[in-house]
Amino acid sequence: MRKKILSATIFLLIASLQLTHAQTPLFGRDSTVTGTQTFALIMGISKYQHVRPLSFADKDAEMFRDYLKSPGGGSVKDGNIYCLLNEQASSINFWTKGFQWLKSKKLQKGDKLFIYLAGHGDAIDEDQFFFLSYDCNPQGDKNNYLVAGTIQLFNLKKKIADETGKGVEVVFVMDACRTNELPGGQEGQSFLNSAVSEAKAGEIIMLAAAAGEESLEDASIGNGHGLFTWYLVNGLTGVADSITTPDNQVTLEEIQKYVSKNVPAVAQQQFRRKQDPFFCCNEQSDKVISKVNTSYLQQWLNDQKKSKRGPGNSFEGVMTYRQRRNINADTSLIESYNLFNRAISSNRISGNNSAEYYFQQMSKRFPGTPYTLDAKSSLAVEFISAAQKKVDRFLACGDNLSAKEKQENYQAAIKLQQAIELVREDDPLYAQSLMNRVYFLKASGDFGPNGTNGNTSDAFSNAFAALRIDRNGAYIHARLAQLHLQNNNLDSAYYYADKATKIAPKWPCAFTILAQIKKQQQQKNPDNSNTKKPKLPGKNSIGFTIGGGLAHDVPVFVRDANSPFLGVTGNNNPAFDLGIIYQAGVGGMVDIRPTVQVVFDGGDLVYERPPTSGVQFETIKLENISVNAYVPLIFRLSKNRIAPFVMLGPGFNFILSQDKNSRTNIPVKRGVVLGDLGLGVDIGIKKAGIILSPEIKYTRGLTNQYRDGGTIYTNALSSLKKQGFTFHLYIRKK
Incomplete structure (x- = not known):
């Protein structure tokens, strides 16, 4: 019995001595102070x-x-x-x-x-x-x-x-x-x-x-x-x-x-x-x-x-000595905590008898204690530090993209994800700030045995996920350049490497990657020593538009002996629209911009009667709610951040509703064909990651708008076509 007591005493003494030299748990607010x-x-x-x-x-x-x-x-x-x-x-x-x-x-x-x-x-x-x-x-x-x-x-x-x-x-x-x-x-x-x-x-x-x-x-x-x-x-x-x-x-x-x-x-x-x-x-x-x-x-x-x-x-x-003296901790908890710290000191972070193993034991048996919480943050620090070292190695051009290094990068990303989950509850903002590193390291191109870690498409997806978080990350553009280079897409590799050098002009690694790509281009095309810098088509992007201006219907009057009218004219009316756009590159300096808008517009048709008829001018209001669908081509005139463009293309107008009065007098067709011509400018706003595009547009109807309803008003017309001048603002992601 004495031996058991002596052994327990020695253990507690050793444990307390180890606590004074190892990491110590962080205790809460001093409750003795009021x-x-x-x-x-x-x-x-x-x-x-x-x-x-x-x-x-x-x-x-x-x-x-x-x-x-x-x-x-x-x-x-x-x-x-x-x-x-x-x-x-x-x-x-x-x-x-x-x-x-x-x-x-x-x-x-x-x-x-x-x-x-x-x-x-x-x-x-x-x-x-x-x-x-x-x-x-x-x-x-x-x-x-x-x-x-x-x-x-x-x-x-x-x-x-x-x-x-x-x-x-x-x-x-x-x-x-x-x-x-x-x-x-x-x-x-x-x-x-x-x-x-x-x-x-x-x-x-x-x-x-x-x-x-x-x-x-x-x-x-x-x-x-x-x-x-x-x-x-x-x-x-x-x-x-x-x-x-x-x-x-x-x-x-x-x-x-x-x-x-x-x-x-x-x-x-x-x-x-x-x-x-x-x-x-x-x-x-x-x-x-x-x-x-x-x-x-x-x-x-x-x-x-x-x-x-x-x-x-x-x-x-x-902890102070007084705090340690007042600790009433389970001896097995102290033992696990000391084993955890020894594993950290020996750099045994994962695996059998590792820091991760002992933390998991502490979490199951002693959740929420100061020892467990300190082990939690210490393990997160180790995982984050290991991932940061991998990122730093890439920044220093030390990443040789060997199969071993790709695998290590991927595993570091997995551990970093674990660290993010460990810190998310305490600091969600910091946890979120680490996600770009997760995606970046996963974009190394390690696919694991039999592709268990994904494929080339997944590597690109991870790289673009990192880019969505840090749009101006030169390191991500450099990684994309490497991925394209591995897949022998030299033009795309050049594009991203060149962009990395422009974002970070003092970072040597970006220029090293660009030089590697140029060398391979030269080997592939030895007769073309003056290879021009390739340009990728414009990036696909989605956005929205809002606009307004003046619209009116253009009537062509037909004089008939039986007609009670001397003529018809159209007046300007305000128009307003809003919608969504999708812009995609089709090659070179040309994009296509499908657009769908909800349009609120109308027009006044003024019919003139003979002076002897009493009311000489009669106004018919055309008030419509419609949907316009456009598929114009965008011809960009520059590759700079501020780039003017010309817009040209067809459109289609679909009437959703027409007011009752005008529908009786001048019924219109459900759909007409439009033609659009516009001038605008793309303005890239770097910090916001968007492109702002103001545009002045002229719209002209190409097909007749009214249906022959057999009324005195339609009988006086040979055609009725839409026309408008509007100002639009397009906002889309870069």
Whole structure:
């Protein structure tokens, strides 16, 4: 019996020791604290894996974290701070583990949340702006940011809006834009801060620099820090408290004035540079950001010259000793959790005795525990990281498309789908953002034994599915080029490779693929050294149209001795229509555009009688609801984004209803043939992924419209044909 007790004691001791060194589960809100609490999600990166490193961004993040933990920052507990630095600061950890941690804290009205980011930032344009995580690998071209491991700030703003909508006070601090030596260049830095400052989500915003400016960092600033963060922490500690009326509180207005006074002055005097921090918003100027602890403030002022030099590689947001002591967990759960972590450390992610195996056991036996939830997010991180490495390999032109690599890509896509299901409940937006990678990896062309993974058609379908998500993804166009090349469709391969080079002109891999295609074209046509760039027919696309204008019926009067009329004329009437279109390329610069419209129109026929008859002019109103079907040809005059065109073709008008009065006097035929001629221009709107086509159109009836009803009105006509001038707007997908 003693041996059993001793064995159990040793096991529990070993398990607890392992927990202190392995990953630890993330526990929820501290229920022993009543009232509101403060939380922080912090990220700082100096040691970038693929882009130019920085010097002090990690130390800035550590300083901001240490400020929050200090009496000056409110003595925020370790368990309320999630801090990712350098190698830990991947986009996957941020979105998957960081926001699972935040969800577990169950933030409520009145809580305060600091989100602090220090590192590189860049942008593609004013709508697509990013904070660059440790593993970001754009391969020299900004257009790869969407798939290269970044934190898309638009999505982060949505997260912030979710919290502010609950009444949480969010303070978003970003000390980025530290260099123009990124793929986005000066323009990207300008886009970044202007976009972040304009995309408000109810939070307080503090940015290190205005649009187009760099955020300075130097060893001389606080013994090695960023200029903005140094003065921000200095001010929040208490230095920004009003000198004339100190009240031991620092408001947004006070910290803004303090930082905005000192940062530009030091930047100009010591570095001959321009840096103007940005704060928002003035309506919250009285909001208290920090409460001053006078004794800590004095200590801070005394220690300013002894700033900490940390390694810049910590990872916070785990259990404290007290939390561990209070855990009442099943020993078999702890054992499974430790086995899970050992499998992760040994890179045994799937298969027998793997991390996936132990997670499945934990999910069945211990669902919903902090250990199981942490294992869930950790496994998702491993699956997403493996898939991202495959994408990064392709971006670096390392994908040789061997049978083995195709199979590995496909399997990575399957595991990524599993990861998406693991994170979807906690973060559906992030889960959805990963789908383009799933389709991209499945488009490698691996069909498995006996085609169990699909066929060539499935590979193309997956590539086009990825393209629907990211229409300007150069990497997807490059993959389509490779697929066409594998199937010996050289013209199509050239088209997509050429497009990839235009979307991402600084990405070497696109040009490598294009060169391979040119080489094969030359081998296939050795006598044609000046092979012209082939053009694919226009893409098939669906859309809708709306239009209006003037329409009238054109009558031809027949004078008869028995006729009571001297003549007939037609008047203009407004016409309105709406419908759907389908445009398809038929070759070269010619498209066909079948169109179906519902038309509301009519016309006035004015019959003139002799003056002696009493009523000299009698008006017959023709009011119809009809359906028009057109099959015109579109002759495009340019291949540019803005391209004029000529439209010409037949149409058919089918009357659905005619008003009772005109039907009695002038019955019309159910269907007539029309002819259309139009001039318009296609305008490609890149960001929206649509083509807008305004068009002016002339329509003329080619067949007679009225039926001989034997009335005095029809007897006075030899023909009655439609005519109209209308303006139409066509909107369709690219």
